[in-house]
Amino acid sequence: MELVQIQRRLVDYTKSLFMEGFLDAQFLQLQQLQDDSNPDFVFEVVSLFFEDSEKLLNELTIALDQPNVDFKKIDSHVHQLKGSSSSIGAQRVKNACIAFRNYCDVQNIEGCLTCLQQVKQECYLVKNKFETLFRLEQQIMASGGSVPTIELGF
Amino acid sequence: MLSGQEDSKNVLCARKSGKGVLAAPFRLLKTNRLGVILTFAVYKRDLPLNATPTERIQATDGYLGGVFDIESLVEKLLQQLASKQTILVNVLDTTNQSYPISMYGSNASNAGLEHVSLLNFGDPFRKHEMRCRFKQKPPWPWLGITTSIGILVIALLVGHIFHATVNRLAKVEDDCHKMMELKKQAEAADVAKSQFLATVSHEIRTPMNGVLGMLHILMDTDLDVTQLDYVRTAQASGKALVALINEVLDQAKIKSGKLELEEVQFDLRAILDDVLSLFSGKSQDKGVELAVYISDQVPQMLIGDPGRFRQIIINLMGNSIKFTEKGHILVTVHLVEEVIDSIEVETESSSENTLSGFPVADRRQSWKGFRTFSQEGSINPFSHSISLIVSVEDTGEGIPLEAQSRVFTPFMQVDPSISRTHGGTGIGLSISKCLVNLMKGEIGFVSIPKIGSTFTFTAVFTSGSSSSKKYKSQQINKMSNSVSSEFYGMRALVMDPRPVRAKVSKYQIRRLGIHVEVVSQWKQGLSSIRRGSNAINMVIIEQEVWDKYLNNSTLFFDTLEKIDYGTPPKVFLLSNSISSSGANISTGVCNMTVIPKPWRASMLAAALQRTMGVGNKGNPCNGQLPSLSLRNLLLGRKILIVDDNNVNLKVAAGALKKYGADVVSATRGIEAIELLTPPHQFDACFMDIQMPEMDGFEATRRIRDMEHNINNRIHHGELSVEAYNNVSNWHVSILAMTADVIQATHEECLRCGMDGYVSKPFEAEQLYREVSRFFQ
Numbered sequence: 001m002e003l004v005q006i007q008r009r010l011v012d013y014t015k016s017l018f019m020e021g022f023l024d025a026q027f028l029q030l031q032q033l034q035d036d037s038n039p040d041f042v043f044e045v046v047s048l049f050f051e052d053s054e055k056l057l058n059e060l061t062i063a064l065d066q067p068n069v070d071f072k073k074i075d076s077h078v079h080q081l082k083g084s085s086s087s088i089g090a091q092r093v094k095n096a097c098i099a100f101r102n103y104c105d106v107q108n109i110e111g112c113l114t115c116l117q118q119v120k121q122e123c124y125l126v127k128n129k130f131e132t133l134f135r136l137e138q139q140i141m142a143s144g145g146s147v148p149t150i151e152l153g154f
Numbered sequence: 155m156l157s158g159q160e161d162s163k164n165v166l167c168a169r170k171s172g173k174g175v176l177a178a179p180f181r182l183l184k185t186n187r188l189g190v191i192l193t194f195a196v197y198k199r200d201l202p203l204n205a206t207p208t209e210r211i212q213a214t215d216g217y218l219g220g221v222f223d224i225e226s227l228v229e230k231l232l233q234q235l236a237s238k239q240t241i242l243v244n245v246l247d248t249t250n251q252s253y254p255i256s257m258y259g260s261n262a263s264n265a266g267l268e269h270v271s272l273l274n275f276g277d278p279f280r281k282h283e284m285r286c287r288f289k290q291k292p293p294w295p296w297l298g299i300t301t302s303i304g305i306l307v308i309a310l311l312v313g314h315i316f317h318a319t320v321n322r323l324a325k326v327e328d329d330c331h332k333m334m335e336l337k338k339q340a341e342a343a344d345v346a347k348s349q350f351l352a353t354v355s356h357e358i359r360t361p362m363n364g365v366l367g368m369l370h371i372l373m374d375t376d377l378d379v380t381q382l383d384y385v386r387t388a389q390a391s392g393k394a395l396v397a398l399i400n401e402v403l404d405q406a407k408i409k410s411g412k413l414e415l416e417e418v419q420f421d422l423r424a425i426l427d428d429v430l431s432l433f434s435g436k437s438q439d440k441g442v443e444l445a446v447y448i449s450d451q452v453p454q455m456l457i458g459d460p461g462r463f464r465q466i467i468i469n470l471m472g473n474s475i476k477f478t479e480k481g482h483i484l485v486t487v488h489l490v491e492e493v494i495d496s497i498e499v500e501t502e503s504s505s506e507n508t509l510s511g512f513p514v515a516d517r518r519q520s521w522k523g524f525r526t527f528s529q530e531g532s533i534n535p536f537s538h539s540i541s542l543i544v545s546v547e548d549t550g551e552g553i554p555l556e557a558q559s560r561v562f563t564p565f566m567q568v569d570p571s572i573s574r575t576h577g578g579t580g581i582g583l584s585i586s587k588c589l590v591n592l593m594k595g596e597i598g599f600v601s602i603p604k605i606g607s608t609f610t611f612t613a614v615f616t617s618g619s620s621s622s623k624k625y626k627s628q629q630i631n632k633m634s635n636s637v638s639s640e641f642y643g644m645r646a647l648v649m650d651p652r653p654v655r656a657k658v659s660k661y662q663i664r665r666l667g668i669h670v671e672v673v674s675q676w677k678q679g680l681s682s683i684r685r686g687s688n689a690i691n692m693v694i695i696e697q698e699v700w701d702k703y704l705n706n707s708t709l710f711f712d713t714l715e716k717i718d719y720g721t722p723p724k725v726f727l728l729s730n731s732i733s734s735s736g737a738n739i740s741t742g743v744c745n746m747t748v749i750p751k752p753w754r755a756s757m758l759a760a761a762l763q764r765t766m767g768v769g770n771k772g773n774p775c776n777g778q779l780p781s782l783s784l785r786n787l788l789l790g791r792k793i794l795i796v797d798d799n800n801v802n803l804k805v806a807a808g809a810l811k812k813y814g815a816d817v818v819s820a821t822r823g824i825e826a827i828e829l830l831t832p833p834h835q836f837d838a839c840f841m842d843i844q845m846p847e848m849d850g851f852e853a854t855r856r857i858r859d860m861e862h863n864i865n866n867r868i869h870h871g872e873l874s875v876e877a878y879n880n881v882s883n884w885h886v887s888i889l890a891m892t893a894d895v896i897q898a899t900h901e902e903c904l905r906c907g908m909d910g911y912v913s914k915p916f917e918a919e920q921l922y923r924e925v926s927r928f929f930q
Binding site: 026029030032033035037038041044045048049052076079080082083084086087088089 | 798799800801802804805808809811812844846893914915917918
């Protein structure tokens with residue numbers, strides 16, 4: 001595919017992610033922090049996020065499986081996840097975390113389990129989206145082009 | 155006497171009644187006056203009171219009769235009573251009502267008041283009356299009349315006065331009310347007008363910004379040359395419109411008194427560089443030379459409102475550009491103190507001794523009326539305030555004499571045709587005047603038609619750098635200063651016959667730290683050139699000199715070839731025309747770099763770097779590199795970030811690194827305490843609140859306790875201050891990072907010793923803003 005076409009596809013794809021609520025303005029901030037002295041910044045941060053979130057989700061699954069559910073621990077894990085997801089701009093994950101915390105506050109196990117499923121689902125979805133995004137970027141870099149910056153009229 | 159019928163009747167009556175009986179008045183014989191006889195019966199014996207008449211008749215012995223002279227009787231009585239007034243008395247016998255017999259007094263007419271009194275002579279059968287009246291009519295009581303009339307008149311007058319006053323008061327109050335109403339209406343109309351203006355302007359500005367933004371994006375896409383040209387034109391118009399709207403908004407703001415000046419640190423020279431570059435295009439098009447000179451005594455950094463200061467200068471320069479077709483526009487900035495001293499000296503300024511050789515209006519006339527200068531010795535040497543005086547001098551058309559008084563009136567232009575030919579609304583100068591007044595300065599001008607105008611204003615700022623700053627703050631510089639270190643110590647030779655212009659060139663070159671020698675005759679510089687890089691590293695030639703002498707001069711090129719030591723100096727040409735901008739003109743041996751005018755230090759630096767290969771890579775031509783300057787904003791600052799979440803840590807670190815800071819990360823509160831134990835090199839710390847083991851509040855509290863402890867011990871001499879980097883009051887700025895503003899409120903942050911907070915997720919700019927507050 002031609003370079004221009006790939007670039008346009010990347011732009012459209014990124015825009016769609018914003019439209020569908022997968023990403024929010026914080027992601028733009030992240031992109032701005034990436035420059036020549038820090039060329040892989042976004043990739044590194046996102047990878048770190050997925051590492052961390054995998055660990056947290058495992059912990060959460062184990063914690064909710066216990067006969068005596070320790071809601072405090074669950075709350076702190078969900079808080080962590082919410083913090084990281086909002087730092088990188090993963091909006092839907094963050095919103096799922098907020099719902100999770102609410103159920104945690106009222107100590108509703110059923111609700112917590114449902115939310116856990118939802119958070120896992122959202123993480124999985126956004127991970128796929130990011131993978132596609134990075135693949136497109138790599139294609140562009142390989143063809144010698146530069147990744148176009150997105151300017152949205154927020 | 156005692157005869158006649160009547161008399162006998164009287165006598166008999168008297169005998170019967172035992173009382174005195176009066177006879178009818180008759181004329182007395184002798185005197186012929188009226189008289190009466192009173193007859194009494196004399197009885198033989200005492201009779202009881204209830205005796206019958208028969209008994210009385212029987213007991214009568216004889217009669218006693220007295221004659222009364224009425225006249226003398228009355229007169230004697232009267233004399234006792236009313237001796238003063240002339241009273242007329244009439245005594246009448248009114249026994250017979252219809253025929254009263256006058257006994258005394260003349261029968262004068264009954265004019266006037268009569269007082270009637272009954273007289274009782276003791277005779278029950280007869281009635282007598284006395285009628286008295288004043289002889290003369292009472293005179294008119296003139297005094298009384300006059301007095302009462304007078305009082306009446308006075309009362310009337312007073313009443314009239316009261317009435318008139320009350321009426322007048324009522325009328326005036328009425329008028330006043332009406333005026334108040336009208337005034338309120340007028341004020342409301344004025345406010346409404348200003349608000350309307352502001353709202354409309356704001357409403358216009360928003361879509362205008364949208365249009366400009368879109369044009370900007372459009373410029374980045376693929377366009378051919380024509381399309382690019384169209385877009386540029388559209389952009390220029392859009393920008394002009396936005397500028398106009400901003401002016402109107404400013405006017406409205408000033409009128410409503412809502413204009414406030416900022417107090418930030420800024421670099422005056424950088425601002426004037428910006429302004430210079432703003433107008434460089436227009437001045438090149440018109441062939442007008444633009445130059446800026448700032449005196450060395452003006453400090454590097456000032457505290458004030460840079461935006462508004464820029465606005466004033468842009469306004470004045472914009473006006474100059476509009477109305478100048480030839481010659482030059484020179485902006486100079488001095489300290490007021492410098493200029494005051496020179497006022498006394500009557501320098502011989504020939505009209506030829508100007509930047510471009512064209513005559514100018516004498517700037518000293520423009521500040522003649524300034525009050526700052528008339529107050530001798532009012533400048534307090536101990537205050538930190540800096541008074542600057544800025545002049546914008548041009549060789550344009552000048553302002554016609556009859557229009558000069560209206561120059562600062564808003565919406566006034568010299569000629570209605572001006573706005574058609576030159577554009578503009580005419581508010582610029584009035585806004586500038588208001589801004590200058592807000593900066594506690596004055597503005598004035600002198601203008602000679604067909605010669606030019608010079609506008610001058612003063613402004614008061616405070617000095618930007620105080621001695622208590624840590625040395626690291628010197629490293630927060632704009633690019634020009636970081637560049638200057640590279641050329642420090644080099645030497646330059648400037649060939650320019652005009653001293654004023656040479657002064658400007660000298661100022662710009664010296665900003666780079668280069669020593670400057672000026673020659674007005676090019677031949678004078680030959681010996682320096684000959685000595686090569688031992689004497690000078692570069693030769694800077696004004697276009698004028700080049701065109702006149704050097705272009706075809708073999709001597710010059712020969713000298714450049716035959717140098718005694720080192721490398722030949724680099725040659726730069728300061729050119730007026732754009733056609734040769736950026737080009738390297740090679741004329742035989744020497745490669746000349748052309749620097750287009752208006753030029754400034756950064757342009758020279760860029761040219762030097764290109765030719766000498768010195769300095770940062772990737773410095774573009776005109777020295778505009780926003781990301782580079784961003785990178786320097788926190789250069790040299792060491793900042794600690796504490797967060798248990800790796801992702802947050804990385805993002806925050808990335809954001810601060812973007813500004814050039816030196817970032818250290820920690821994931822636990824305990825680590826933070828260790829790292830922030832004095833002595834340490836950290837300038838600031840961002841601390842997450844929600845952390846397991848030890849939260850941000852606790853960590854901060856412990857750090858503050860530790861600092862307090864150590865500070866005390868240093869003060870008491872238990873610890874040596876040298877061991878602690880010579881700092882005796884340790885207080886590292888700690889800012890909280892909170893995800894939840896409710897959980898970690900501002901008060902709580904302050905209570906445990908924090909200095910500020912940012913909320914997650916944060917923007918890079920937000921982080922910079924908060925942390926740079928502590929680096930001012």
